[in-house]
Amino acid sequence: MLHFNxxxxxxxxxxEAVELFDKLDQDGKKPIYLSGGTEITTLGRLNQVFxxxxxxxxxxxxxxxxxxxxxxxxxxxxxxxxTQVWESKILPLLGEACVRIGDRTSRxxxxxxxxxxxxxxxxxxxxxxxxxxxxxxxxxxxxxRQLSVHKIFKExxxxxxxxxxxxxxxxxxxxxxPFYIEKKRKSERVDYPLITLEALKVDRSxxxxxxxxxxxxxxxYEMEKELNNTDISIEERIDRxxxxxxxxxxxxxxxxxxxxxxxxxxxxxDALIYLGGVRA
Amino acid sequence: xxxxxxxxxxxxxxxxxxxxxDTLLDVLREKLDLTGxxxxxxxxxxxxxxxxxxxxxxxxxxxxxxxAIGKKLTTIEGLQDTPMQHAFVEKWAFQCGYCTxxxxxxxxxxxxxxxxATDEIMEEWLSSNICRCTSYQEIREAVKSVLKEQRFDRKxxxxxx
Numbered sequence: 001m002l003h004f005n006x007x008x009x010x011x012x013x014x015x016e017a018v019e020l021f022d023k024l025d026q027d028g029k030k031p032i033y034l035s036g037g038t039e040i041t042t043l044g045r046l047n048q049v050f051x052x053x054x055x056x057x058x059x060x061x062x063x064x065x066x067x068x069x070x071x072x073x074x075x076x077x078x079x080x081x082x083t084q085v086w087e088s089k090i091l092p093l094l095g096e097a098c099v100r101i102g103d104r105t106s107r108x109x110x111x112x113x114x115x116x117x118x119x120x121x122x123x124x125x126x127x128x129x130x131x132x133x134x135x136x137x138x139x140x141x142x143x144x145r146q147l148s149v150h151k152i153f154k155e156x157x158x159x160x161x162x163x164x165x166x167x168x169x170x171x172x173x174x175x176x177x178p179f180y181i182e183k184k185r186k187s188e189r190v191d192y193p194l195i196t197l198e199a200l201k202v203d204r205s206x207x208x209x210x211x212x213x214x215x216x217x218x219x220x221y222e223m224e225k226e227l228n229n230t231d232i233s234i235e236e237r238i239d240r241x242x243x244x245x246x247x248x249x250x251x252x253x254x255x256x257x258x259x260x261x262x263x264x265x266x267x268x269x270d271a272l273i274y275l276g277g278v279r280a
Numbered sequence: 281x282x283x284x285x286x287x288x289x290x291x292x293x294x295x296x297x298x299x300x301x302d303t304l305l306d307v308l309r310e311k312l313d314l315t316g317x318x319x320x321x322x323x324x325x326x327x328x329x330x331x332x333x334x335x336x337x338x339x340x341x342x343x344x345x346x347x348a349i350g351k352k353l354t355t356i357e358g359l360q361d362t363p364m365q366h367a368f369v370e371k372w373a374f375q376c377g378y379c380t381x382x383x384x385x386x387x388x389x390x391x392x393x394x395x396x397a398t399d400e401i402m403e404e405w406l407s408s409n410i411c412r413c414t415s416y417q418e419i420r421e422a423v424k425s426v427l428k429e430q431r432f433d434r435k436x437x438x439x440x441x
Binding site: 001002004005006007008037038040041042044045054056058083102103104105106108109189190 | 409
């Protein structure tokens with residue numbers, strides 16, 4: 001039960017949504033956008049989210065697009081559920097990340113945009129989007145902006161006030177590139193990650209993105225550079241990459257800092273063997 | 281904001297006066313006396329509040345009631361006398377019974393959506409629910425028995441007249 005009440009709006013166009021936000025914001029309603037609604041119902045119950053007005057973007061056609069034409073761009077609407085993205089098989093790199101989030105029933109409700117904009121730190125759906133240099137389409141009162149994931153997702157989704165995520169665009173060439181993904185949990189089949197690691201092989205080099213290791217998901221060019229240094233042994237490459245982790249490693253009830261690094265080391269080895277064809 | 285909502289539940293139209301912030305679980309239990317969906321963690325973890333929306337399982341604690349407008353909802357009250365209900369009884373797939381309605385909803389959707397579900401698919405679906413009494417083995421057996429029965433029914437030759 002939520003202990004506060006709010007007004008609910010379901011606009012049918014982008015313009016209607018951003019104008020509504022602007023008006024409600026000026027009226028002091030502290031509006032928020034939602035699509036799946038799973039976060040406001042769970043965090044709201046704990047008084048970690050508060051609003052007097054919600055704007056549900058599910059009714060906006062552009063937020064529900066799922067499109068790919070031969071040799072073109074994959075377009076995925078932000079209001080699609082993780083189950084829809086996974087079942088569509090439109091972008092395996094993304095689908096395989098989505099299917100590891102939450103549990104099957106929750107994925108019928110959690111949306112792609114909701115995961116990317118989540119208050120919870122893991123935001124695992126961003127990993128393939130960082131690896132594929134995707135483009136985020138966002139809408140605000142000043143119009144539509146298309147931005148590189150690397151500009152708009154820095155530790156978390158950096159939207160201007162009143163903006164919402166409409167779509168993600170990914171170059172179709174990434175549909176068939178080899179990738180590796182592993183989500184390591186403490187013990188349960190369904191849980192937040194100790195680490196989720198996704199790696200993509202582009203030509204002969206490996207790209208790497210990780211969630212759960214630090215307080216935010218990231219792609220690290222410094223770690224990639226070390227991993228792709230084939231002049232040294234695979235173990236040395238991994239050791240050097242671990243020295244390049246970009247922020248403090250999490251130490252919590254799911255795993256200590258040392259254990260997370262141990263798991264990372266083994267998972268990197270598996271990823272390199274799988275993608276690089278190197279000898280174990 | 282308080283509004284009168286009409287929800288399609290178990291093939292009937294139900295009207296309730298609700299707050300926009302009410303979850304579907306709140307409305308089912310407190311406004312409509314459909315108490316089969318159980319209040320558990322209220323955090324989307326346990327699955328005891330599972331209902332079907334357009335045939336797919338959802339956790340009603342994580343869904344706003346207003347979001348359910350226009351969807352065909354099914355609650356455990358709508359699954360009376362179904363094969364899955366009988367299978368849970370026959371296989372003793374419960375102990376305290378608190379999680380049972382959520383498990384039956386999920387399992388019913390599973391056999392409808394995936395009549396040829398593999399063990400892997402079944403595990404994936406069932407891991408959305410938690411049974412504190414650990415009746416997992418019996419629950420698996422119940423689901424498998426319904427899948428087996430469905431397969432047998434599909435293979436059985438039909439009378440042609």
